[in-house]
Amino acid sequence: MAEGSSPAERPEESLADQKLRLEVEGLRRQNRWEHAGARDILLLMALVAVAGTLIGVRRFDQQQEQELKKRYWEEQIRVYKQACNAAAAIAAGETPEDSAEEQKEFWHLYWGVMSLI
Numbered sequence: 001m002a003e004g005s006s007p008a009e010r011p012e013e014s015l016a017d018q019k020l021r022l023e024v025e026g027l028r029r030q031n032r033w034e035h036a037g038a039r040d041i042l043l044l045m046a047l048v049a050v051a052g053t054l055i056g057v058r059r060f061d062q063q064q065e066q067e068l069k070k071r072y073w074e075e076q077i078r079v080y081k082q083a084c085n086a087a088a089a090i091a092a093g094e095t096p097e098d099s100a101e102e103q104k105e106f107w108h109l110y111w112g113v114m115s116l117i
Helices: 015-092 096-111
Strands: none
Touching: 015 096
């Protein structure tokens, strides 16, 4: 017999059996929807957790990149200041012999550290 058949089609079932059968069917339908809702909520929670983790990793990566660039720029400024000081001493010297040490320092910086940064 079909599940959705009327009581007239099931004469052997008592009213209590019919009521029990209908209650069980109703609970099964209800549980199916509750289970689907709970599953959807768990899936949504998992997706939010994964998205939060990915956003956190991305932000950490960006912060690390900014910190690395900051250290690079600080070192670059330090070396350029040394080169500027050496160039200023060379320019201020009256003869090339007056600034021989600064010339040596400038070329040392130019061909050394400044070629890296």
